[in-house]
Amino acid sequence: MPVAGHVLRHAAEGPSRVALRGPDGSLTYGELAGRVQGGARQLRGRGELAAIALHDPVELLIAVLAADLAGVTPLVGDPAWSPERWARVAGAAGADLRIDEPLASAPGAPLVPEPRPGDRAWACFTSGSTGRPRAVARTRASWTRSFPHLTELTGIGPADVVLVPGPLVSSLYAFAAVHTLAVGATAVVPGGRPTAASLRAATAIHLVPHRLPEVLEQAPRLRTAVVGGALLSGQARDLAGRAGVRVMSYYGATELSFVAFDPDGGGLRAFPEVEIEVRAEPGRALGEVWARSPWLADGYLGGARGPLRRDGGGWMTVGDLAEPYRAGQVLRVRGRGDGAIQTGGATVVPEDVEAVLRNVPGVGDIVVIGSPHPSLGSVVTAVVEGASPPPRALLEAVARSGLDVAQRPRRWYAVPVLPRTGSGKPARGLVADRLAGGDPELRRLV
Incomplete structure (x- = not known):
């Protein structure tokens, strides 16, 4: 089911529940479903890949969901890019539609989702630490079928208020927002640093490790923190434990999605349905992390070159290094090989x-x-x-x-x-x- 389909179902079951809180107010699931339907009718038949450049995170999510419902692949980029840079990177990716204004609501009959597992349901830019953006595309199956695993590992459900305190151009935060909507919870998307009120309301949060200590001091209702993007220190995990916050940290990449997770500080273990190999050259203490799973990306759009490599057996790597590893053991990631x-x-x-x-x-x-x-x-x-x-x-x-x-x-x-x-x-x-x-x-x- 596409994420838009989940939103429509939640709207039918509980239209008055709050779906999104953004910088300029809130939308219930009923209101969100109406905006998504109207936007999808506007987009249907206009293109196959829509470059989305919207500053307001609520409007951006409406556009993403509308594209999803209309059968258009959303390509989310940085709204701060200049028009020239947007034209260059979106053109290189093959985008044939640009959304830089909030979608209007076109009249007409409700659209019914028609998903296929192989649809390209999501695309975003990644640049690692180099600043050179490449567009990564993901199939519907790789994008949404990991939702149940994340739900089980984090315990995030419809009663939660989930704070997503980062830019949705990042796959880390974008995934957090759409997963929240898929489970029927409230997604708080401040579009910048979270307000004191949003921190006080949050029961769950997705963030990068260096933000965790400051959040713990300001979020009294917080019970779950999902941490990705870098290694989480034992000191930060201990702070969370003393605050009564459950931490689920994970390792992955935009191109690989989830690879391994650590729910208790015991070390990274393979994420559900993920196989891991560490391939080392003779005489080398560290090897490259290779993964094979349903969550791997399709690849880069427009023939762009990047760190992603694949072999003939369905395995992929982005060049991260790790210590020797056997299935069932703890994965000790040591960083990106090119660094x-x-x-x-x-x-x-x-x-x-x-x-x-x-x-x-x-x-x-x-x-x-x-x-x-x-x-x-x-x-x-x-x-x-x-x-x-x-x-x-x-x-x-x-x-x-x-x-x-x-x-x-x-x-x-x-x-x-x-x-x-x-x-x-x-x-x-x-x-x-x-x-x-x-x-x-x-x-x-x-």
Whole structure:
């Protein structure tokens, strides 16, 4: 069933229940169903791939659901892009329809969903940390049939108020919003930083790890946190436990969807219906994570090139690295292969260094990259986020106690706010570019 079909069913069963709360008010399921039907009638027959560039998250979701009902694939992008960039990236993806104004309600008879499992039901842009957007397409089956698994693992149901505090251009937050509507709960989509009122009302939330500690202090009704996008520290999980909040963290990628999950801090295990292999070259301690599951994406639109690779057996990888793995064991992901730092003959995985240094008091978040060096190739460089970063002496003391010699940063910088991807993860490639370009905001710690 398409997500629009779920919304129509919830509207028939409980039209007065609140479906969406956005920056400018709320819509009940009955009101949402009416807007979706009217928008779908406007879109039907006008194209096959609709590029959606709407600032208001409620209007964006209405357009997505209307496209879904009309048999049009929604392609969600960043409304802040310039018209020129939109034309370039949407054209490269093959979009034949552009939605940059809220949909009007066209009159006519109600449309009836006509879904097929192989339909392309969703597409969004991903750029990882490089800033180069590629459009990833997903079939209906890969997009919606994992909903029951997520529902069971998180316990999110119709009585919940689910806060989605990030941009819907990110697949992490977009999936959260449509899953919420599919189960009949209330999705709160603030379109930016959540208000105090939305935090107080939330019983569940989807977010990236660095946002969890601050949310715990402001959300008294919160009982479930779904955390993705990066490794969750044990310290953050302990904070949530003391606040009575159940945490379900997961590992995946836009191209792979869910790969592994950790419901209790015991480590990542294969998500339901997912097979995992870690393929290492001879003599290498780490290997690439390959997954085979019903949740894998179709691929990139318009023949775009990216990290996604596939073999003849239905397996896919985006190049993430992990320790050796056997089915049923804990998956220990160590980061993206193209981010590894070669320094003096040693290979350093940035995420390993970041995991240790995030525990230093005063570190809001941190990015570790390689900086060019004439004899070592690269040196490990740490960029600390925060208005008042801890002193370098403390950072180095923690590095000495928790990291091997090759892993310890040789250069330290501080920046008030790290650049981030659409999902809220630190944009490693942009940090490296800013450092190489001599950005004055990056202050050397001495």
